[in-house]
Amino acid sequence: MEPILSVDRLSITFTRYGRGLSRVELPAIREVSLAVEPGQVTAVVGESGAGKSLLAHAILGLLPENARVEGTISYNGVPLTPERAEALRGREISLIPQGVTYLDPIMKVGQQLRRGRNDRSARARCRAALERYGLGPEVEERYPFELSGGMARRVLIACAVMDAPRLIVADEPTPGLDVKVAQRVLGHFRELAEEGAGVLFITHDLELACVVAHKVVVLREGRTVDEVPACCFQTGEGLSHPYSLALWRAMPKNGMEVSGL
Amino acid sequence: MRHRLQFTAKKLFCMALLLLGVSLTAFLLMAASPLDPLQTNIGQAALGTMSPEQIAKLEEYWGVNTPAAERYLGWLGDVLRGDFGTSLLYRRPVLEVIGQRLRASLGVLVCAWVLSGVLGLALGVLAGANRGRWPDRLVRGYCLTISSTPSFWLALLLLMVFAVWLKVLPIGFSGPVGVESVSLWERLRHAFLPGLTLSVTGMANIALHTREKVIDVLGSDYVLFARARGERGILRRHVLRNVALPAITLQFASVGEIIGGSVLVEQVFSYPGLGQAAVAAGLGGDLPLLLGITVITAAIVFAGNLIADLLYGVVDPRIRRGAARG
Numbered sequence: 001m002e003p004i005l006s007v008d009r010l011s012i013t014f015t016r017y018g019r020g021l022s023r024v025e026l027p028a029i030r031e032v033s034l035a036v037e038p039g040q041v042t043a044v045v046g047e048s049g050a051g052k053s054l055l056a057h058a059i060l061g062l063l064p065e066n067a068r069v070e071g072t073i074s075y076n077g078v079p080l081t082p083e084r085a086e087a088l089r090g091r092e093i094s095l096i097p098q099g100v101t102y103l104d105p106i107m108k109v110g111q112q113l114r115r116g117r118n119d120r121s122a123r124a125r126c127r128a129a130l131e132r133y134g135l136g137p138e139v140e141e142r143y144p145f146e147l148s149g150g151m152a153r154r155v156l157i158a159c160a161v162m163d164a165p166r167l168i169v170a171d172e173p174t175p176g177l178d179v180k181v182a183q184r185v186l187g188h189f190r191e192l193a194e195e196g197a198g199v200l201f202i203t204h205d206l207e208l209a210c211v212v213a214h215k216v217v218v219l220r221e222g223r224t225v226d227e228v229p230a231c232c233f234q235t236g237e238g239l240s241h242p243y244s245l246a247l248w249r250a251m252p253k254n255g256m257e258v259s260g261l
Numbered sequence: 262m263r264h265r266l267q268f269t270a271k272k273l274f275c276m277a278l279l280l281l282g283v284s285l286t287a288f289l290l291m292a293a294s295p296l297d298p299l300q301t302n303i304g305q306a307a308l309g310t311m312s313p314e315q316i317a318k319l320e321e322y323w324g325v326n327t328p329a330a331e332r333y334l335g336w337l338g339d340v341l342r343g344d345f346g347t348s349l350l351y352r353r354p355v356l357e358v359i360g361q362r363l364r365a366s367l368g369v370l371v372c373a374w375v376l377s378g379v380l381g382l383a384l385g386v387l388a389g390a391n392r393g394r395w396p397d398r399l400v401r402g403y404c405l406t407i408s409s410t411p412s413f414w415l416a417l418l419l420l421m422v423f424a425v426w427l428k429v430l431p432i433g434f435s436g437p438v439g440v441e442s443v444s445l446w447e448r449l450r451h452a453f454l455p456g457l458t459l460s461v462t463g464m465a466n467i468a469l470h471t472r473e474k475v476i477d478v479l480g481s482d483y484v485l486f487a488r489a490r491g492e493r494g495i496l497r498r499h500v501l502r503n504v505a506l507p508a509i510t511l512q513f514a515s516v517g518e519i520i521g522g523s524v525l526v527e528q529v530f531s532y533p534g535l536g537q538a539a540v541a542a543g544l545g546g547d548l549p550l551l552l553g554i555t556v557i558t559a560a561i562v563f564a565g566n567l568i569a570d571l572l573y574g575v576v577d578p579r580i581r582r583g584a585a586r587g
Contacts, residue, residue, distance in 0.1 A: 095489040105503075106502060146582065
């Protein structure tokens with residue numbers, strides 16, 4: 001199947017001024033490649049600092065000005081320039097961010113979902129998006145601080161599905177959720193994929209990734225280490241890289257061995 | 262509503278304590294002042310020609326020989342009964358003097374307050390939204406220069422340019438000398454330079470604070486998410502709304518700075534306002550007037566902060582709804 005998103009040898013470098021006028025180049029992501037197919041959930045797994053969030057920001061064209069990008073990101077077979085990303089985000093490409101801090105603290109949930117539009121269709125779509133995740137009309141009138149953690153997470157997912165996106169980038173959407181709620185959230189991602197969207201699921205939790213994803217990409221220190229079907233992590237077969245194997249052995253059901261990490 | 266009444270009551274109690282402390286401090290500073298009111302107000306030469314009886318009478322009038330504690334407690338007792346005493350310099354009731362001076366200053370103070378707030382906010386948003394580019398450099402350069410300039414020096418500079426060189430504005434006072442009924446136009450012309458000095462200095466502080474806040478908000482998660490969702494008009498929808506809250510606090514807290522600044526600025530422009538009266542009272546040993554001015558300006562500044570606190574509860578949903586539930 002033709003991937004909806006493909007990242008080819010993507011490198012991101014930050015330029016900072018060090019002591020005096022010397023410039024320091026800080027490589028954050030080095031030659032990362034991956035593909036997301038429509039109808040599939042692709043998980044990117046890596047520890048903190050592996051460059052996972054940067055990858056998400058690069059796809060959305062939201063990198064800070066001092067970032068230098070090499071390699072290509074293609075959406076629907078056409079290179080995704082920052083200009084094209086700006087035109088597509090919020091329409092075809094949606095971000096599901098980490099938590100409640102991504103909502104404006106002094107604006108009501110409904111107004112944020114509708115992005116300032118108050119016409120009938122915007123209201124109806126907002127209503128439907130919230131309802132889909134079991135949130136009643138009263139939630140529209142609430143401020144973000146009045147939401148529980150799980151509700152906030154569902155509001156953020158509702159923000160993403162308002163637009164019927166074709167590519168969803170979910171950046172660590174589950175930390176701090178208990179297993180039951182997390183599984184429900186993951187179910188929502190699976191559901192979105194079944195409706196035809198490609199989902200890029202970014203997480204540090206390998207177990208969750210294996211539950212929800214069709215394919216797992218392992219990232220370490222800014223590099224792609226492995227790209228394998230999720231089922232490989234069930235049996236340990238097909239894992240080529242020592243780091244992936246070490247990760248697999250560290251999973252609770254495989255003895256939680258931490259050597260080699 | 263109930264909690265807001267409680268809040269106000271608590272604040273009013275604080276205000277009473279604060280005013281007591283402020284008046285006591287002002288009194289102690291005055292008592293420790295090395296200035297002899299007789300020498301300052303009557304003059305060494307005139308004192309030399311007076312008989313001991315006359316001098317004794319004057320000493321009694323200026324309260325030179327009354328013990329400090331007795332003077333303060335006497336003043337406090339009168340004030341609690343609503344009597345602020347009589348100004349020794351102007352020989353009129355203190356409240357009357359303050360009322361008259363405040364009326365003269367009020368226009369200048371309010372204009373400076375509004376102008377510095379509005380322009381400061383505008384410049385701060387302009388600089389913050391263009392961080393690192395030339396509008397930011399320009400605004401920041403201006404603000405840092407003004408912040409490090411004493412206001413009385415700036416007042417002298419403006420006086421030199423507009424009154425001495427260009428001769429377009431008067432050099433001082435609140436109206437032409439020797440004219441009984443002053444037209445509104447003349448009043449405005451005389452109030453312009455003091456007002457300008459206060460606005461220009463007050464603005465810098467507000468602009469710098471606003472700039473910081475705008476940069477904070479622009480770097481926040483929710484602005485990133487708004488951009489990720491392709492929102493238009495983020496500056497108005499998210500940045501301005503979130504900057505408005507601290508701006509309110511800043512604006513009402515700046516009441517104190519404007520009043521404080523007016524003391525020096527009115528002196529430079531010989532503007533007969535409250536600030537100038539405060540200087541005259543301090544240097545002339547006019548204890549009732551000085552304490553009266555101190556207490557009333559402290560109350561105004563406190564009221565400014567109180568209004569900011571109350572407005573915050575109205576404007577910020579986290580406080581409004583949070584308090585209503587909890």
